[in-house]
Structures are given as structure tokens and as C-alpha cells.
Amino acid sequence: MYFPFKCHFSLVAEDLPYNTIEEIVGLCPVGVDACGxxxxxxxxxxxxxTFTLPAGKQLTLLSMEVARNGERLARCQMVGQNMASAEILLPLTLRGEFYExxxxxxxxxxEIMSxxxxxxxxxxxxxxxNSGSLLIFSPVYEISNVVxxxxxxxxxxxxVTEQYQDLVFITPFSMTEVASQPPExxxxxxxxxxxxxGNQFFNCSWFQELQRGRQVVLHACAPTTMILASTPKGRKGKQYFIISGxxxxxxxxxxxxFGSVYELYLASSQSPGLKVSVTRHCEEVEEEGMPALSVGEQLEVLRITLMDRLGDKSGAAQKVECLICKRTTEEIALPLFMTGHFVEKLSDxxxxxxxDLxxxxxxxxxxxxxxxxxxxxxxxxxxxxxxxxxTFTENMVLTSLPTQPDWCFALPVxxxxxxxxxxxxxxxxxxxxxxxxxxxTEVTEKFYYEYHKLVSKTEEPPPRPPKRKPSSSEVPKRPSKSESKSTKLRSAVTKQLDNLSLGETKGKRAPAPPPPEDVSMSFYSPTTTEMQNSNMNI
Structure with missing residues (x-):
């Protein structure tokens, strides 16, 4: 039977069920990257x-994703009432009776033969x-291998041109080889x-055009300065972009x-003379060397230095990195491990x-x-x-489609x-x-994290020094308990002992009574003599 080469055919759905989502991904007639x-x-x-999917709902397979815990998921689209659509993530291990x-x-x-x-x-x-009869295609001639x-x-x-005039030999180039071609x-x-x-790195329209057999125009190739940018997390989640200069x-x-003094330090090392305003009150912690900060106070970052901190009970002093800031007419030292809330002051x-930026x-x-x-x-x-x-430098191939040769997009090699x-x-x-x-070019979260794997990692903030342990002479003595507190606590213990039964030693242990509201967390523990007296009373 002969068909014109440009003729199109519709796929006949099979009657056999799929048992898991993994079977659908592995056996569906087209790749998962063929969206929708x-x-x-x-x-x-x-x-x-906590989500229940009713029986009979149509789901369209969109893409494959991997969760942070390593679980593989299938992103599917579901169309509800009034043509409203929603996307859900289905684990590949999900079992059911699925039909195409x-x-x-x-x-x-x-497309069929390839x-x-x-x-x-x-x-x-x-x-x-009337849809026509069922067709199965088999090639008459097939190339066994391509070298x-x-x-x-x-x-x-x-x-061998004279012997094989009807053959055309092509030279395939990878993107790296295309980028290495001379400018002429x-x-x-x-x-x-x-x-x-698949599409793991890009959320842009031109990616869908990069299909097998598509003709493109290659205009030029050159290293290009790009800027990696991101947005705060919002309703659509966090977005990531690479922007050309x-x-x-x-x-x-x-x-x-800034959420810490260490963040102030990193910013000031790149922007000398950084000025900030305190947006949340911080109480003074003398043994940690942290001064009090009030909302609205203006700070100017001056320098970083090492300062002595109060030692432990052995008397050994500790060196702590501190950020020296100017507050009105005085200088204060903020330990790098100190948390805080600051906002930058801008004058333009x-x-x-x-x-320029x-x-x-x-x-x-x-x-x-x-x-x-x-x-x-x-x-x-x-x-x-x-x-x-x-910023980073990336080899880019400037490309366009023959139908719109003046509208170009850059392909990162x-x-x-x-x-x-x-x-x-x-x-x-x-x-x-x-x-x-x-x-x-909008990129995916995977691109963002894969990029950071290729470059040096951001420095981690310094570890918080251990708290200073006061010496025994500095430990304040606890005040003696009042007679009412002691009596109340003793009565609670006596009541618990009265509820015990000698014949129920193998049963569940009765829960401990809650401590009185006005008693501190240093619980009363009866002595051995008191326990013996209590048992005699029983």
C-alpha cells in the first residue's frame, strides 16, 4: 500500500491495562519529553x-522529575470542571488499573519509522x-548501522564520488564542535x-523547536557574559533566569x-561602606559578647577584627571574629555568629x-x-x-528559525x-x-543547582562558639523553697503512692502527675527513708 510521505496517521489506543505509573513511563508509545x-x-x-483522585479522570503525562529524597515522580495534568487544569505528581510506584x-x-x-x-x-x-482500517508499518529497506x-x-x-553519485555523506557536529568552527x-x-x-534545564519556547529534522540558521558563535538571576519564592515558586549582558x-x-552579622560581613566585603538599619530588637547577652540593638538604629560597617571573649572556668580567653560597626558616635563589636535583622540603606x-550594575x-x-x-x-x-x-561566561550559538530569521535565541553550548x-x-x-x-532565558531549578555544582560553593558561616561555663564561685545559689511549695509537692507524691496497688505490679505504670504551675523544673525526689515510711503506711 502506498501513502504520500506527508500523510499523517492516528495512533490506535491499546486495550491492555498498565499496572503502575512506571509501566506507563517505560512503555508509552512516545517519550516522556514529548509533552502532552x-x-x-x-x-x-x-x-x-491527602489528595483523592476520582476514578475515570483523564491524566496527561507531562514530564519526569526526581524529588530531593531521590523518589522518581511523574508530573501529570488533570482537567477538571469548566476546563480548569491542575498538575499533580504521581510516584512511579503508584499501582492501579490504567488505560490509554x-x-x-x-x-x-x-516519526513512526524513526x-x-x-x-x-x-x-x-x-x-x-470512517477512520480507515488498522495499519502496521514495516520498512522495506533499513540501514543496519550508522557510523x-x-x-x-x-x-x-x-x-568514490563517481561510483556513488546518488549518496550524500554528512558530518555530524556536537554543540562543542559547532562552537569551535571558524567565524567565516x-x-x-x-x-x-x-x-x-528531555528538558531538564530550560523553561523557554525555543527549546520545543529543537526537534530532529528541523532546519535552523546558525548566525554566529562567541563567548558571552551571562548573569544568573533568581526571584524570591512566590505563588509560582522561585524562578531562575540567565540574562545576557x-x-x-x-x-x-x-x-x-540580612538575617545575620555574617551576611553583613559578606556584603560589606563586596560593598565597602555598607550602611544598614536594624529592623528587629536584639537583647544583650553579656557572656556571649552580643550588644543590645534597637529597631531603627543605623549602623555603618567599618571592619572585621579578632576580639577576646570571656573565658571558661579554666580562665582561658577565646578569640572571636567580630564586625566593628559605627552606631551614632560609638563603635560596637558584633560577633559573626550573632543573628539579627537588618535592611540596607539606599540613597539613590x-x-x-x-x-552598569x-x-x-x-x-x-x-x-x-x-x-x-x-x-x-x-x-x-x-x-x-x-x-x-x-556573572559567568558561556559559549553561545546564536540561532534562529528559517521562518523568522531575524528573531534569534542563544543556545548554551x-x-x-x-x-x-x-x-x-x-x-x-x-x-x-x-x-x-x-x-x-528562563531556566529550571535543576539548572540552578547543577550550575552551582560546577562553581565553588558559598562559604558557610563560622560555627557558633560554645557558651562560657561559669565557675562554681559564680553559680548563684537557688533560693530556699517556701513552706507552701514543699507541702504542695509532697502531697502530690503521697497521692501518687496512695493510688498504687501491691497486686498490680505487672500492669501499666500510672502516669506521673503534672508539676504545679508555680514550681520550677527542679522536681522533688523523696529520700529512701521517706519511701520506706510510705510503704509501711500502705
């Missing part, structure tokens, strides 16, 4: 933690009326041979908040370019007040706050595992267009 491509239902009611739902998606012959999961399934021709030679491999080459190789047309598997929006600085209301010390808290006009939609505009954490080949197709323009570059 597999829908299923459960015939029985499911309970996940019929999908309206059409597959081309190339997938080992699809090639063994049944299809119907979407162009035929890829690294571009750096030294081989003996023999010209660009711009050029390229075809994606193997797209990136060419970002055209304007920002205002926001006052930073100026709008800054991103390049990164020339100073990072991190900085900012708010975008003017969007980048070169972007169709600036994802940073409207965010309540943005923290510019650090280190974070994309894909292969391409250069083609001889003509560039989609007669005259080089003015390029509009996506300068903001």
Missing part, C-alpha cells in the same frame, strides 16, 4: 497523600473516512540530527535584607542599565522598571524583585546535548536582516 502526548485514565480511585486514551495527534511516516515504540503499534489513516567519525579523527580518504563558517543553514533528550531594560536597586533612585559587586537586589523593547515579551517585567547573583550537520541550503534572506536577540 500521552493521556490515560484510571479505573479505580487513587489516594496520593485515544489521541487526536497525527504522526508522519518519518521510533522503536511507534513502529510496533497500530495506526489509522487520518485522511480516510559517526569524530571530526578530529585522522583517516585515509578515497574519492557563519552564518549557515544546519539540520538537527539528534535533538536534546545586552539586556536593554532598566532597573532600580532594592534594599537587601536611579535607573540603571544591566551593564554588573560592573559593581554582586549579588544585588533590583526591580525591572522599564522593559527591554527589543523583546516581544519581557519575562522580567512585572516581577516584584530580582536578585542578580553572579555546555547545557545542550544535540548534534547538527551543516547543509548547503540557501540562507532565508537576500540581505542580512537586523537581528533581535532573546536576551533572557
Amino acid at each position: 502526548s500521552f493521556t490515560f485514565i484510571c479505573q479505580n480511585e487513587l489516594t496520593i497523600d 486514551c485515544q489521541s487526536d495527534r497525527g504522526y508522519s511516516l518519518q 521510533s522503536s515504540r511507534l513502529s510496533c503499534r497500530q495506526f489509522r489513516n487520518t485522511a480516510e473516512k 559517526k567519525f569524530p571530526s578530529s579523527l585522522e583517516v585515509d580518504v578515497q574519492d 563558517s557563519f552564518p549557515t543553514m544546519a539540520e538537527i540530527l539528534d535533538g536534546p533528550e 545586552g539586556y536593554g531594560g532598566r532597573m532600580r536597586r532594592r534594599a537587601r535584607e 533612585n536611579k535607573k540603571y542599565k544591566l551593564t 554588573i560592573s559593581s559587586s554582586l549579588p544585588l537586589d533590583v526591580k525591572v522598571v522599564t522593559r527591554d523593547k527589543d523583546l516581544e515579551k519581557d519575562p522580567l517585567m512585572g516581577l516584584p524583585a530580582l536578585k542578580l547573583e553572579e 555546555r547545557w545542550l546535548q544535540m548534534s547538527l550537520c551543516f547543509t548547503s541550503d540557501h540562507l532565508p534572506w537576500s540581505e542580512s536582516p537586523e537581528r533581535h536577540v532573546e536576551t533572557v
Whole structure:
């Protein structure tokens, strides 16, 4: 039977059930990275933690995730009443009676034959009326193996053009090899041979375009200065971005908040002359060397120094790192281990370019007040706050689609595992267009933590010194208890002993009575003589 190459076919849902979510992930006809491509239902009611999923609800498999405890989870979308959707996480070990739902998606012959999961399934021709008969595709000719030679491999080459004029040989390049090409190789047309598997690092629209067989335009490749940024945790959770230095929006600085003296020290080491205001009262702890701080007091960080702290009962003095700050006309010493609540004092209301801000010390808290006009939609505009954490240099390949050659996005070489080949197709323009570059890329939490694994870790704050143990001469004597307290406590113990029974030694022990409200935690313990007298009374 002959079909046009561009004909599409619908997948026929199987009647056999899946027993676990893990079976669905492993046996579903398309990869989990094909977002929204597999829908299923459960015939029985499911309970996940405190959430109950009714039987018969349709679930669409979106992606795979790994929890912090190492448990593998499947993120699924559920459509409720009034077409309202919600996402839930299902553990792969979840058991039930799951059935595949019929999908309206059409597959081309190339997609079917290039997938080992699809090639063994049944299809119907979407162009035929009444859905058509069931079809199973089998290749007539199939390449048994594809050998890829690294571009750096030294081989003996023999010209076989005359014998094999109908064959076209391609040279696959990884992203690293593309980035190593000379500048005169660009711009050029390229075809994606193997797209990136799954989407673990990017939350952006261009990633979905990196599919096998897709034509792209490669404009240039160069090291680019990028800024890693994050937002405070909000309703949508914490968001992460990498921003190019060419970002055209304007920002205002926001006052930073600090939760300890050590954080003040780190900030002051990068921004000398740091001034803060105390936002929460701190009581004085003399033996720890911590002074009292009142709300509204203004502090200016001066320097860090080592100071003697009161010694222990052996009389040995201890050296403690302290931050010297100016408070009005006096200098005070704040131990680095001291907790506190401070907010930075800012005196300007100026709008800054991103390049001006990164020339100073990072991190900085900012708010975008003017969007980048070169972007169709600036994802940073409207965010309540943005923290510019650090800068790094990344090799980027400037890319666009042939349908929109002037709208470019940058592919980070280190974070994309894909292969391409250069083609001889003509560039989609007669005259080089003015390029509009996506300068903001939203990344995932996994990208954020994987990046920090590659760079040096942030210094941990110094350990809190042990509290000084007062000598025996300094220990205050406890005041004698009043007659009423002693009598009340003795009566409580006597009442407990009266309730005991000699014949019930193997039963459960009666709970201890609660201490009186006006008695301290130093409980009364009857002497041996008193216990003997009590037993005689029994």
C-alpha cells in the first residue's frame, strides 16, 4: 500500500491495562519529553497523600522529575470542571488499573519509522473516512548501522564520488564542535540530527523547536557574559533566569535584607561602606559578647577584627571574629555568629542599565522598571524583585528559525546535548536582516543547582562558639523553697503512692502527675527513708 510521505496517521489506543505509573513511563508509545502526548485514565480511585483522585479522570503525562529524597515522580495534568487544569505528581510506584486514551495527534511516516515504540503499534489513516482500517508499518529497506567519525579523527580518504553519485555523506557536529568552527563558517543553514533528550534545564519556547529534522540558521558563535538571576519564592515558586549582558531594560536597586552579622560581613566585603538599619530588637547577652540593638538604629560597617571573649572556668580567653560597626558616635563589636535583622540603606533612585550594575559587586537586589523593547515579551517585567547573583561566561550559538530569521535565541553550548550537520541550503534572506536577540532565558531549578555544582560553593558561616561555663564561685545559689511549695509537692507524691496497688505490679505504670504551675523544673525526689515510711503506711 502506498501513502504520500506527508500523510499523517492516528495512533490506535491499546486495550491492555498498565499496572503502575512506571509501566506507563517505560512503555508509552512516545517519550516522556514529548509533552502532552500521552493521556490515560484510571479505573479505580487513587489516594496520593491527602489528595483523592476520582476514578475515570483523564491524566496527561507531562514530564519526569526526581524529588530531593531521590523518589522518581511523574508530573501529570488533570482537567477538571469548566476546563480548569491542575498538575499533580504521581510516584512511579503508584499501582492501579490504567488505560490509554485515544489521541487526536497525527504522526508522519518519518516519526513512526524513526521510533522503536511507534513502529510496533497500530495506526489509522487520518485522511480516510470512517477512520480507515488498522495499519502496521514495516520498512522495506533499513540501514543496519550508522557510523559517526569524530571530526578530529585522522583517516585515509578515497574519492568514490563517481561510483556513488546518488549518496550524500554528512558530518555530524556536537554543540562543542559547532562552537569551535571558524567565524567565516557563519552564518549557515544546519539540520538537527539528534535533538536534546528531555528538558531538564530550560523553561523557554525555543527549546520545543529543537526537534530532529528541523532546519535552523546558525548566525554566529562567541563567548558571552551571562548573569544568573533568581526571584524570591512566590505563588509560582522561585524562578531562575540567565540574562545576557545586552539586556536593554532598566532597573532600580532594592534594599537587601540580612538575617545575620555574617551576611553583613559578606556584603560589606563586596560593598565597602555598607550602611544598614536594624529592623528587629536584639537583647544583650553579656557572656556571649552580643550588644543590645534597637529597631531603627543605623549602623555603618567599618571592619572585621579578632576580639577576646570571656573565658571558661579554666580562665582561658577565646578569640572571636567580630564586625566593628559605627552606631551614632560609638563603635560596637558584633560577633559573626550573632543573628539579627537588618535592611540596607539606599540613597539613590536611579535607573540603571544591566551593564552598569554588573560592573559593581554582586549579588544585588533590583526591580525591572522599564522593559527591554527589543523583546516581544519581557519575562522580567512585572516581577516584584530580582536578585542578580553572579556573572559567568558561556559559549553561545546564536540561532534562529528559517521562518523568522531575524528573531534569534542563544543556545548554551555546555547545557545542550544535540548534534547538527551543516547543509548547503540557501540562507532565508537576500540581505542580512537586523537581528533581535532573546536576551533572557528562563531556566529550571535543576539548572540552578547543577550550575552551582560546577562553581565553588558559598562559604558557610563560622560555627557558633560554645557558651562560657561559669565557675562554681559564680553559680548563684537557688533560693530556699517556701513552706507552701514543699507541702504542695509532697502531697502530690503521697497521692501518687496512695493510688498504687501491691497486686498490680505487672500492669501499666500510672502516669506521673503534672508539676504545679508555680514550681520550677527542679522536681522533688523523696529520700529512701521517706519511701520506706510510705510503704509501711500502705
